[in-house]
Amino acid sequence: MSRNLRIVLIHPPHESEARAQALHAGLAEAGYELVASLAADFHLPEHIARLQPDMIIVDAESDARDVLEHIVIATRDERRPIVMFTEDDKADSMEAAMAAGVSAYVVAGLQPERIKPVLDVALVRFKREKKLLDELEGTRLKLAERKLIDRAKGIFMARQGLTEDQAFQKLRTMAMNKNLKLAELAQRILDAEDLLG
Known part of the structure; x- marks a missing residue:
């Protein structure tokens, strides 16, 4: 997989410092370029449009419904692979994330060494889904x-x-x-x- 992906990290306004460090370390270790770390707020669509990332990573420890709403708005015009790292293992949360366009929903998997394979799989899945959607269209x-x-x-x-x-x-x-x-x-x-x- 290409390691020169431009990645935007989206996090809740009050993110745990330990989680943020683990995610940043995993991205750096895998050689990915983190172009911005943004709070999930109503400015998110503008930031995404301006930065034009190749992939979006969402770090949401618990219920991420508010974050998902912002992501749906931010990616409705141009779909991108989205990876969500969370501690929320509820089935309805997973379904909501998939409906919002999340390519990979990872529960309790924020170890730095797991980040690269997760991103690679999410990218492959996104490309395959995009190809199917293009064929359907x-x-x-x-x-x-x-x-x-x-x-x-x-x-x-x-x-x-x-x-x-x-x-x-x-x-x-x-x-x-x-x-x-x-x-x-x-x-x-x-x-x-x-x-x-």
């Missing part, structure tokens, strides 16, 4: 385009008495002649149909 887009094209074909079939193949060929020819993607032409046809009623 691509599939959704293709399905939406397919529906547009099918509806535009239906208009040609109804208005001009064409078969489905003839309607598709007509759409394809028109798209090539106008230098448009098939879905773009289909959308224009549907928009015109809506206007004309």
